[in-house]
Amino acid sequence: MSTVDPTRRPSLLDSRLLAEHPRPRSVAGWRHAHWLAVGTVCLGAFLGQLTASITALVFPELERAFDANFAAVEWVALAYLLVLVALLAPIGRLSDLVGRKTVYLGGFAVFALASLGAGLAGGLGTLVACRAVQAVGGAMMQANSVALVARGVPEHAMRTALGIQAAAQALGLALGPTLGGLLVQHLSWHWVFWINVPIGLLGIVAGWFLLPRTYPQGRPRRVGGDGGRFDLAGLLLLAGCSTALLLALSTASGLPLPAWAVAVLLLAAVLLALALARQEQRADRPLIPPGLINTPGIRTGLLVALVGYLLLFCPLVLGPVVLAGAGVPVATAGLVITALPAAFAVAATAGTGMLPDSWTDAARCRCGALVAALGLGLLTVLPTAPGVSVLPLVVAGYGLGLLLPANNALVMRAIPPASSAVGGGLVNMVRSLGTALGTALPVLGVHLAGPGAGGRSVLALLTLVALAAAALAGRVRTTAPRP
Structure with a gap:
């Protein structure tokens, strides 16, 4: 039977504030x-x-x-x-x-x-x-x-x-x-x-x-013997690399920093990325495990996930600006833009039932990316008007709703069970990075060419990216690599 030392001061983990209540x-x-x-x-x-x-x-x-x-x-x-x-x-x-x-x-x-x-x-x-x-x-x-x-x-x-x-x-x-x-x-x-x-x-x-x-018992266990220290250096390098890249894009998009800052920030992003790759090779518990990232199928699946979230969030940022430039009230613009995430939600939760049962997740990925490319291509060439934009947004959102769940399932299936938590963290990480790039890219396009021409240029680029995702999608191995 364990005893409690009455002279021992309570630690942070033993405090009533942090104790879980039933x-x-x-x-x-x-x-x-x-x-x-x-x-x-x-x-x-x-x-x-x-x-x-x-x-x-x-x-x-x-x-x-x-x-x-x-x-x-x-x-x-x-x-x-x-x-x-x-x-x-x-x-x-x-x-x-x-x-x-x-x-x-x-x-x-x-x-x-x-x-x-x-x-x-x-x-x-x-x-x-x-x-x-x-x-x-x-x-x-x-x-x-x-x-x-x-x-x-x-x-x-x-x-x-x-x-x-x-x-x-x-x-x-x-x-x-x-x-x-x-x-x-x-x-x-x-x-x-x-x-x-x-x-x-x-x-x-x-x-x-x-x-x-x-x-x-409402008290957390003490974690020990977990195979090494947390990769704090990798975390700081990842944060620094991401921040430098996004600051460079923002400076190029009109952020009031000196012009030479773009080159300096891009160079810093590259150097920090190289340092991150080296750090992850040496870390006991790498934030981005090289053994997983270097597996071609998993690497491709994570790239498709990043592209997918970029394609999802870029129109959400670009749409209100383009519609506002066309004189559309903000409440109406919100209703129009809702078509994209609403279609994504329907496809992600129930849309796969409309596809043949014999299709693999790889086939669903390719189909979703092609449908998304069709929707984005229509947005590129059709006039900017609330009634006209809804259907292409629905098509693009529905395609992304087919692509991302199937691709993420392929990624998780390809990761060894012992690394499933790490794999889930990687998917969350690329989701956030894709969302960040999807926020920065429209700003750059609008700054360089204005809401009208800049918006169409960004949409044309997104269409090409979606076609590239269709070519890459589904190449994730369905059998897990050896640990």
């Missing part, structure tokens, strides 16, 4: 209680994707409110994405130490407080800083959502639970543009951020009562 007995004893836990996780999934898609509708309004150019305003989105990429891995490991329920609920609190601050921001710099803090809360939720579902749901209900979570993400992604347009036109841009506050508070209350404890 659900009420009436909840824990109900045989369907695991669906209440899934619903709580769905709140976080919905909130994360709502934030991702709603922010683009506020860019034109922020330009006017802060008298800033598009290249500066885009950092309201980029700051969030960069911090998210940097923190997903370390917060996932911290959650093993502190407890996933504790970190998940803390994520709701940080997200809600940062959203309140973002709505109150009196300057663009303050708003960008609040968005960076908001990303801390987002990472705390995203790093734990799947693990909480796995912890709280019986094995036989796992696939259904993960499908419900994906549907919640799709709903947030689809609702964002419409809700953002209505809030900006009828209230103000502040409400695009304040809308997160009540959802965050609801998540805290629901999680406190409905999520099971991560550890049976």
Whole structure:
């Protein structure tokens, strides 16, 4: 029987603040209680994707409110994405130490407080800083959502639970543009951020009562002997490389930095990328395991995932600017842009049922990429008008909804079971990087050629990228490599 030393000072992990609290007995004893836990996780999934898609509708309004150019305003989105990429891995490991329920609920609190601050921001710099803090809360939720579902749901209900979570993400992604347009036109841009506050508070209350404890006694275990230290150097190099590349694109897009800064930042991005590759070869626990990345099929699958999310988010950022340049009201623009994520949501959750059962995931990838290329090509050549743009956006979104789930399934199937958590982290990482590039590319095109010609140039480039993705898609090996 273990004894407790009365003279020992309590550590941070032993504090009451971080100790996980159990659900009420009436909840824990109900045989369907695991669906209440899934619903709580769905709140976080919905909130994360709502934030991702709603922010683009506020860019034109922020330009006017802060008298800033598009290249500066885009950092309201980029700051969030960069911090998210940097923190997903370390917060996932911290959650093993502190407890996933504790970190998940803390994520709701940080997200809600940062959203309140973002709505109150009196300057663009303050708003960008609040968005960076908001990303801390987002990472705390995203790093734990799947693990909480796995912890709280019986094995036989796992696939259904993960499908419900994906549907919640799709709903947030689809609702964002419409809700953002209505809030900006009828209230103000502040409400695009304040809308997160009540959802965050609801998540805290629901999680406190409905999520099971991560550890049976409410105390986290001490993690040791895990094969090496966390790859902090790799994390810093990845964050530095991503930031330098996106800063270079922003400077080329009109960010008020000296012209020579573009070359310096691009050189820094290349050098940091080379240093990252070398670091990952030497690290005990590499952030980006070379053994997985160097497998041709997995490398190709991750590249297709990055391209897919770039294709998904680029029109979400570009569309409101192009439609605003054509004199379309912001609420109408939001409704039009919603067609893309709504079609993506339908295809991702139910669209594969419209394809032949005999088709492999590789065939579904190729089909999805070709359909997305068709939609983007139509957007390139058709007139910019609300009634005309809806159908091409639906086609593009539906194609991406077929492409990304099938490609991600191929990637995860090709990764050894022992590395599945690392593989999931890599997919999340390339998703965030693809989203960041999808935010930066439209800004560059609009800066160089204006909303009209620049928008069409970007769409033409996206069409070619989608065709390239169709050529690459499906080359992921369906048998896992040896560890």
